[in-house]
Structures are given as C-alpha cells and as structure tokens.
Amino acid sequence: MTVATTNTPLLERQYARLGALLIAPTIVVFSLVIVYPLLAAIYLSLFSIYTPTLEGDFVGFANYWDLLSGREFWNSLRVTLVWTVGTLSLQIVLGVGMALLLHQNIWFRSLARSLVLFPYFLSTVVAVLVWRWLFNDLYGAMNHGLMQLGILDMPLDWLGSMPNAMIGVILVGAWKYFPFVVIAVLARLQTIPDHLYEAARIDGAGPIARFWDVTLPQLRSVLVVIILLRAIWDFKEFDLIYLLTGGGPVTSTQTLSLLVYQEAFALNQMGQAAAYSVGMMLVMLVFMLVYLRKTGGR
Amino acid sequence: MSLPSSMLRKIVLNFVTWSLVAVIAFPLFWMIVTSLKPQSELFRIPPTWLPETITFEHYWRLLTETPFLRYFRNSVVLATTTTVFVVLLGTLGAYSLVRFKFRGRETLAMLVLFTYLLPSVVLIIPLYLMMVEIGLSNTLLSLILAHTTFALPYALWLLRSFMEGIPEDLESAALVDGATRMGAFRDVILPQLLPGIISTALFTFILSWNEYLYALVLVNSDSVAPLTTGVMSMLISAFNIEWSLLMAASVMMSLPLIVVFAFLQSYLTRGFGAGGVKG
Numbered sequence: 001m002t003v004a005t006t007n008t009p010l011l012e013r014q015y016a017r018l019g020a021l022l023i024a025p026t027i028v029v030f031s032l033v034i035v036y037p038l039l040a041a042i043y044l045s046l047f048s049i050y051t052p053t054l055e056g057d058f059v060g061f062a063n064y065w066d067l068l069s070g071r072e073f074w075n076s077l078r079v080t081l082v083w084t085v086g087t088l089s090l091q092i093v094l095g096v097g098m099a100l101l102l103h104q105n106i107w108f109r110s111l112a113r114s115l116v117l118f119p120y121f122l123s124t125v126v127a128v129l130v131w132r133w134l135f136n137d138l139y140g141a142m143n144h145g146l147m148q149l150g151i152l153d154m155p156l157d158w159l160g161s162m163p164n165a166m167i168g169v170i171l172v173g174a175w176k177y178f179p180f181v182v183i184a185v186l187a188r189l190q191t192i193p194d195h196l197y198e199a200a201r202i203d204g205a206g207p208i209a210r211f212w213d214v215t216l217p218q219l220r221s222v223l224v225v226i227i228l229l230r231a232i233w234d235f236k237e238f239d240l241i242y243l244l245t246g247g248g249p250v251t252s253t254q255t256l257s258l259l260v261y262q263e264a265f266a267l268n269q270m271g272q273a274a275a276y277s278v279g280m281m282l283v284m285l286v287f288m289l290v291y292l293r294k295t296g297g298r
Numbered sequence: 299m300s301l302p303s304s305m306l307r308k309i310v311l312n313f314v315t316w317s318l319v320a321v322i323a324f325p326l327f328w329m330i331v332t333s334l335k336p337q338s339e340l341f342r343i344p345p346t347w348l349p350e351t352i353t354f355e356h357y358w359r360l361l362t363e364t365p366f367l368r369y370f371r372n373s374v375v376l377a378t379t380t381t382v383f384v385v386l387l388g389t390l391g392a393y394s395l396v397r398f399k400f401r402g403r404e405t406l407a408m409l410v411l412f413t414y415l416l417p418s419v420v421l422i423i424p425l426y427l428m429m430v431e432i433g434l435s436n437t438l439l440s441l442i443l444a445h446t447t448f449a450l451p452y453a454l455w456l457l458r459s460f461m462e463g464i465p466e467d468l469e470s471a472a473l474v475d476g477a478t479r480m481g482a483f484r485d486v487i488l489p490q491l492l493p494g495i496i497s498t499a500l501f502t503f504i505l506s507w508n509e510y511l512y513a514l515v516l517v518n519s520d521s522v523a524p525l526t527t528g529v530m531s532m533l534i535s536a537f538n539i540e541w542s543l544l545m546a547a548s549v550m551m552s553l554p555l556i557v558v559f560a561f562l563q564s565y566l567t568r569g570f571g572a573g574g575v576k577g
Contacts (some may be wrong), residue, residue: 019398026391101315123508126548236417251311260419
C-alpha cells in the first residue's frame, strides 16, 4: 500500500486526489446499493418482520436459534450441496471433454464453437421455457425421443417427482453453464507449448497418456479457478431452479436461495429470511476466501 | 502414418464432436421448430421432428395480441441504461484502481471482487425495503439501481483487467509531452481500451437483459415488467399453456443475443479471457 505523505511532491499528491475523485462515484454507488443493504440484512435478521405491513419487533438472536434448531436451513443446505456437486461435476467433465474436441481441427469449427457457447448467454427464462417444454410429460420431445431410441419404455414425470426433479435441474444447469468451462479450458489449451507433446510422443506416450501427463497438469491451475468460481455461482443459483421446479416437489429441490426467497415473500417472515441469507453467506464465505487466496485478488 | 487411417481418425473425430454439438444445440433447434408449427401439429404424438407446415401466426399474435412489445421496450430501456451507467462509472473507477496510488486501493479492489461473488438473495430483502421506503418500488429506476449491484462489480473487474493490459509507457510519453492526466486518459487510454469497453458493455447488457430475481421482487405491475418476468407471467397466467407462443417469445427475446453472436462474438470471448477466468 502506498501512503501519500505531506512531503511527497505536489504533482503526486494532485494525482492521488484525482485518483480518489475518479473512484468516488463508484464508492458512493457501492455504499448505497451493496454495503448498506449488506449491513441492513444483518441488522434485519435480529427482527421479526411481517412482509405485507413491514412492521416488526426486535427479537435478538431468536431467528438464528430457529435456523440452528429447525430443519429448513439444514435441509436446504443439503439440497444446495447435492445440486452444486452434481451440476458442477457434469459441467467440468462435459466442459473439458468438449474443449478437447473443439481444440482439434474439425470441420466448421467456429460454427461448432458458437453453438456450444450459446446456452451460456441465453436468458435463464428462455432456457427454462424450452426445457419445460422438452420435459413436458405428454408432448415433450425428451420422453418421445428417448422412447423412439428405446432408452425409455414409459414417459417419465421429469420435474414433478424425485429423484427425477433433481436430475432434471442438474442436467439443465450443466447444459446452461458448461460452456463457461469450455471457453476457459480452450483458452488455456491454446497456450500449451507444442514441444511438450512432441517430447511425450518421442517418449512413446499414446494419446491417453499424453492427456494425463501433459494436458491435465497444464490445465490444473485454470481448473482450480474454474471450479471455485463455478462452485460459488452454482451455490447461489436462484432463477434456474426456481423457474424449473419452484423448489418442489415439496422442498426436494429447495436450495438456500429459494429458501430465503420463499421465507421472505411467500411465508412473509422477512427477519427469518434475512437470518437464513446471512447463514447462507457465512457458508459461502468459506468458498470465497479460498478463491480470494488462490487467485490473490488478481 | 498411412493416409486412410488418418482420414478415418478425422471422420470419427468429426462425427463424435458434431453429434455432441447437435445434442447441445437441440433445445435451441426445438425452440425454433416449435415456434413455427401450427397449433394442430404441436400436439401430435409422437411429435414431428421437422415441421410439416411452417407458420408465422404465433409471432404475429405475440406482437399484436400480447403485451410482448411493451416488455421488450422495458427491457431495452432497463438494459441500456444500466449498461451506460455502469460502464461510465466502471471505466473511471478502473482507471483510478489501476493507474493511481492512494490509500485503501488494494482493499477496495478486494471489496469489488467480494461483491462480485455475493449472492443476490442477501441484498434483495434490504433493497426491497429501501425501494418501498423511498417510493421507487414498481419503477424501472428501482431495477436499474438493483442491477448495478451485480453489474458494477462485474464491469469494474473486467475493465480493471483490460486496463492492466495497456502498456504504461504510452501514457507516460503523453505526460512528458505536457498532457494532463485526463487529457492522456482521453487521447491515449480510451482508444486502446475501446475493445475492452465494448466487451464489458456487451456482458453487462446481457446480464441485465437476462436478470430475473430483482424483477420478480421489485416490480409487480405489468406495465413496467421487463421481458423475463413478463414472459414468465404469460406462462403462469395462461389457462392452456400455448407452447408455440411461448417459444416464439423465447426466440424474440433471444434476438439481441443472436445479433451479438453473429457480429460481435470475438468481444464476448475476449471478455472471458479478461475477467471470467483469470479471476
């Protein structure tokens, strides 16, 4: 950290002032829409607030006591972990595999890349609409396609029963977010020097050995960052799950984000919801600190 | 290596890759096919994989009989304003973070990264209360402010990476030649940063265009609803779900994205390199 003291040259002090001036609007907006709400969330979690009237009383740590002793938070935490681990593993496997294929010199490579990339930028609302139509139990292409291929005998209820609902959500999540892994891995693949592969080939390594001994060690550092980043984003995912299943059947796909939303705007317990959100943030803080340490804030 | 075996390898590789791409792209293909099918063909069992007759009636109905165009306009205003606001603040802020030395700079950069990872549901309850209190609930302005919570850290982070990639000597040379800091910023930095600014603007626009949760909580009047909640309400409020109409809406809603993909895709991949993964 640089400390501007009074005996630094005039120009440098002017620059420091200009630097502070340039960042000032950002700091003001940050404080208003992020820092203040963050502190307010912690403050609100100490109250019992009825959402429609927004009236409430101070209840101390009662909301946290309910969080620790009740079943909802722990159930949702378990669901969130199942969803995160499930969809993240699929994203990594699919993403790395697809990146390796797209790194090869295939026909119409840029078209293939665009098509693979597209779901990532698509609105979650659009993705969900299309997949709900695909999953439709009567007319859905998913059931009929799988039946025509002989994989299914009977149409499946994809989103209305367990464990299909969780599988469905994990699948759609993997479809939507794996392109992120593809792009990140592809960029890294292009920087692996060719002579490493040449050396391995001279040593008699086949394609599979070359993958394990050359490619994977080279991808290690970027994969760590991708996994941490995607873990954080998947952990807090709201739109996709809320729109696909609404957390159902009952609460089988109700992740922590959904729990917070439902507690605040369906059950009208804003204070309790704020406590849940603070609890969720504390869990996420673990991932965040690991990420910040790994990337060193760069 | 003989020619036939390498040729065979190439064909297998292409076959495997393109089959996978086809599976991944199928939902998009199905969205377009469904939007073009007449109602009578839609509910056939088993479904027709290619439409027998192509009709644009759903698009016509979407534009004339539903509030779709109003949602579309709201989304354009929302995403454009958010983008301009955030890119403006972000460019100045990133310049300051990268090229100026002042107390608390490192802490500030860490704070930006931290908020970039923060879950929206933590902020949504206080933001909702805030908007109700200052009388902004049910306005587009409340959504623009709410969107800065994720767009500003994101833009700042991206622009910071781009700014770090610009060599410092050019700016120093301009300063030696007697330019002021802001003069050098305008004449030297901005032109070089332009591709980065375009990338950031595209990402921010797409983020804001696709956002759902804040719109769900902060806006419940149909007249200011953006596309995300507006189109979803068409699904929920319908007695008989009209899938062709919804698929037509989905295609129309993805139009800006398709335009970006067709003409500006390199900016999207560049943005990935800068902010998404390098972290």
